[in-house]
Amino acid sequence: MSAIRLLVLGAVRMHGRAHGYQVRNDLEYWGAHEWSNAKPGSIYHALKQMAKQGLLLAHETAPSTAGGPPRTEYEVTDEGLDEYRTLLRDAVRSYDRNLDVLSAAVGFIVDLPREEAVALLKERIEGIREWRDAVTEYYTPAEGPESLGHIGEIMNLWVHSADSGAEWTRGLVARIEGGAYTFAGEGEPFVGVLAEGVENPYATGVPDPGDLD
Numbered sequence: 001m002s003a004i005r006l007l008v009l010g011a012v013r014m015h016g017r018a019h020g021y022q023v024r025n026d027l028e029y030w031g032a033h034e035w036s037n038a039k040p041g042s043i044y045h046a047l048k049q050m051a052k053q054g055l056l057l058a059h060e061t062a063p064s065t066a067g068g069p070p071r072t073e074y075e076v077t078d079e080g081l082d083e084y085r086t087l088l089r090d091a092v093r094s095y096d097r098n099l100d101v102l103s104a105a106v107g108f109i110v111d112l113p114r115e116e117a118v119a120l121l122k123e124r125i126e127g128i129r130e131w132r133d134a135v136t137e138y139y140t141p142a143e144g145p146e147s148l149g150h151i152g153e154i155m156n157l158w159v160h161s162a163d164s165g166a167e168w169t170r171g172l173v174a175r176i177e178g179g180a181y182t183f184a185g186e187g188e189p190f191v192g193v194l195a196e197g198v199e200n201p202y203a204t205g206v207p208d209p210g211d212l213d
Helices: 003-015 020-029 040-052 078-093 099-111 114-139 145-177
Strands: 056-060 072-076
Touching: 003 020, 003 040, 003 072, 003 078, 003 099, 020 040, 020 072, 040 056, 040 072, 072 078, 078 099, 078 114, 114 145
Parallel strands: none
Antiparallel strands: 056 072
């Protein structure tokens, strides 16, 4: 699973309708270009590809009053909304995804009901536990990783990563169960996108041909 589809669908959904440069601007505002594959080319390709797949509806807009070219605005379809929710739930519950996928899921987790988010995170904790138990039964020597040479450090790395991942997830569950954040159906959601015309302090400023589409 790639983080880019979840990120793009989620960004478009938050706006209702958005052109490609708005989506790029939002993802750079979130720093996604640093922790994921959300580079301009990937963003614009994902928008066009998902429009072809029926996940996004493309609207041709009129030229701007300032004389700029018309842009294509995208809107999430019902099929796209189903895909977004499927990707989000899978990314929250899965313990074996890349960190960029988990990061994207955390960014949109409040789109789920609170109880469902907690249940999915607990599935993630259980998956980590089962994986760790299976690994340590066979591959973790009691006398330490050195007994397997430097190769033993590979499994040592994975076990420590599992432990830290489980600890972080338990902390998030505790905060959510304690009432942190506003989840679906609970009131006005947190606004994490930039309004049209608002300067992005974290923009890379690197032009891309897709910026004008």
